[in-house]
Amino acid sequence: MAVLRGQPELIVVARSDAALRATARGLMSLAGADTTPLNDICARYGGTLAPLFGLNEDRLLRAAPDRPAFTAGPQLALYYRVDAPPERLPQLADELRGQPLVAAAYVKPPAEPPRLIDPPARAEEPPAATPDFVSRQSYLGPAPEGVDARRAWERSGGRGAGVRIIDVEGAWQLTHEDLTQNQGGVVGGTPFPDVDWRNHGTAVMGVIGGDDNGIGITGICPDANVSAISFNGLGTAQAIVAAANRLQPGDIILIELHRAGPRHNFETRDDQDGYIAIEWWPDDFDAIQFATRVRQVVVVEAAGNGSQDLYDPLYDARPAEFPENWINPFRRGDADSGAVLVGAGAPPPGTHGEDHGPDRSRLSFSNFGPVDAQGWGRAVTTCGYGDLQGGNNEDLWYTNSFSGTSSASPIIVGTLACVQGRRRAVNLPVLTSRGARDLLRRTGSFQQDAPGRPSTQRIGSRPDLRALMDDIESEATKLLKDAKDKESTKETHEKPKERSKEYKDKDKEVKDFEKDPHRELMKVPVELGHGGIGPGEGVVHVAARLAGLEQTVARLVHFIDPSLRPDLSVSALRNEEQPDRDDNVRALSARLRRNAEEAKAAKDGKDLEKPSER
Structure with a gap:
């Protein structure tokens, strides 16, 4: 290699x-x-x-x-x-x-891609048209063997539409025939010229967003926009910050790098033993935390191929060269980068005729411990390398053998892009990096035991997009129901308020009447023909005032028991004769005075009855 x-x-x-x-x-x-x-x-x-x-x-x-x-x-x-x-x-x-x-x-130490092998390209030239290799991508299939990407594709947004992803590593072949539709190019750094760097980046891009075009492979989230930043010339921390500043909340950064840790005194090794996730170094940690906390971007990070238990006390020891306030981020707690750490699990036995152990068991090279989710760490079919389809043209190369936490991590990225795209489509808030991590930890197809590699050596579950899509539908349905319930509750509260106001207004009228029940009657001129009111005028004036008084009394009767209510169905002035005008007015005044007093007495009686009713 x-x-x-x-x-x-x-x-x-x-x-x-x-x-x-x-x-x-x-x-x-x-x-x-x-x-x-x-x-x-x-x-x-x-x-x-x-x-x-x-x-x-x-x-x-x-x-x-x-x-x-x-x-x-x-x-x-x-x-x-x-x-x-x-x-x-x-x-x-x-x-x-x-x-x-x-x-x-x-x-x-130098950063390296966490791949396992570099299969050589086949010498024979490819056919005139590339075959469809999707049948070899079993990781797209139903859970538990795959992540059930096809289930997500059935939903609006479930192909990653509207989600932007930046892959941070070394180099890519972005002219590949299966990377033309939603590819944003290299947006930072200087790609390495080595073909093996290009093969690695091209394979990663294919797993995430390979074109759905009827040839070659199809990515897990083919509608997402995928770009690249090379750490060459920038350094890893600056590349991460540069990526974060180009993205919006809910977008995704993939870190396809690991480096030699303290297990072998930070010495680089061809077998990668002791290699760990780069967040252990202070500047990389702050860069990742900057992306997850400040920019609200989801960061997915390869856990590394060092065969390490990242909970080992070895990683708690602060190197003398580090700042005094450094804390081991693998313990999380107060020092939590927020990134999703990805381990490498075995594919289903028989994939491409190979057996790497029980499905979803930890592959021996994968780091474990504070690891949040697993993807296939072997036998991943994607773009690049040329061992499946080779020849002289890199743009037509495909592989059956992409591996390592390198192949596992883009599977998680693609899954999360489908989730974010669907959430946006149904107007749910996108996941934060920690939210994505929590979701992956509580769902999916559980890790399995393997001889010498029990599931207690945690690499997490393999995602299940069917379950994740159903979870989104449930959340969206609940959100809609809560909104309707809130509107219904609002209406229920507002109607009693309106009725309460109506009762208060009526009660005010009663109280005003109680203060002076005869005030309307006192306004009626009874000395007709004197004081400037001519014959006939008083009746009209009195009629208007008595009609108003009748209306007032009518508004009070709803407080009176029906058996006690006065009869207001006949006008007080009906059938009255003109010649006896003065006597009639006095009689009407007396009658209305009695009605008012009866209404008041009835209301007082009702008020006295209320305590006993309680």
Whole structure:
């Protein structure tokens, strides 16, 4: 297998009170500290020290005021990268650690892709038209053998529409015939020129978003937009931050890298034993946390091919070169990057005529412990390499043998893109990275035991998109029901309020009448023919006032028992004779006065009865 490695990186963490800033003449301090020793050390080793994330803090704030990522994460401005000859980096780090303005200085081993094998390309040329290899992609099929991608494709948004994904690694063959429809190209870094780097990236892209075009393979989320950033020239942490700043909440970053850990004193090895997920290093951890917490992007990270229990106390020990406040992120808790860690599980026995152990059991090379989900770690059919279909044209290459946590991780990415696309289609909020992690942990096809590799060596479950789609439908249905119930409750509450207001208004009328039950009667002129009112005018005036009084009494009768209510069905003025006008008015006044008094007495009686009714 070819050696695929980046360059070691020397990372310097400045003290926050140093207020360092990079200038054309070297480092300076806004706090007035002497930076001459730092600049002299770098110059002596032929190195340059520059902000790890591309700009100093002030420039970041001015250049991207609309990016809360930078303003909310000032700790990123404390990181610097030293470019110097690789062989001189360890000694340079030792000298820098002795400086009072430096909180930490450490050398990161080269990052590598967590693949297992590089199968050689077949020599024979392919047919004129590439066959359809989808039948070989059993990982697309129903659970538990696959993730049941086809079930997701039946739903609106379930093919990943509207979701953007960035793959962070080394290189890609983006002119491949099966990567033309929803591919956003390389958007950062400088891809490595090596064909094995390209094969790896091309295989990853195929698993995620290979075109659904009737030839070759089809990706798990073929409608998602997939782009790439190479860490070459940037470093891993800067590549992650660059990816995060190009994405929106709910989009996805895939980290297809691992590196040598403390098991073998950070030494690179061809067998990858002891290799671990890159979040263990402080700058990579902060970059991932920046993506998950500040940018609200889902980060999926290969757990690595080092055969390690990431809960081993070995990983709790802080290297002397790290900052004093460093905590092992594999323990999560207070130091939780938020990323989804992916392990490698065995495919169903018999896949491509191979048997790698019980289906969904941990493959021996896969790291385990704080691992959230598993994908196929062997026998993945996708683009690249050329062992399934080869020849001289890389654009037509396909493989049956993509493997490692390299092949497992894009399966999880594709699954989550289907979930996010469906959630958007039904107007549910997209998952955060931690939300995605929790979902994967509580669903799926459970991990199985294998001889010497029990399921207690956790790599998590294999996703089941049928169950995940059903979960979304249930959530959407509940959301709709809750909305309807809320509207119904609102109407139920508003109607009693309206009735209560009506009763209050009527009660006010009663109370006003109780204060002076004769006030309307007193307004009636009874000395007709005197005081400026001529004959005939008083009757009209009295009639209007009595009619108004009758209306008032009528509004009060709903408080009176029916047997006690006065008879208001006949007008008080009907059948009255004109000649006896004065007597009639007096009689009507007396009658209405009695009616009012009876109404008041009846209401008082009802009020007295209420306590006994309770």
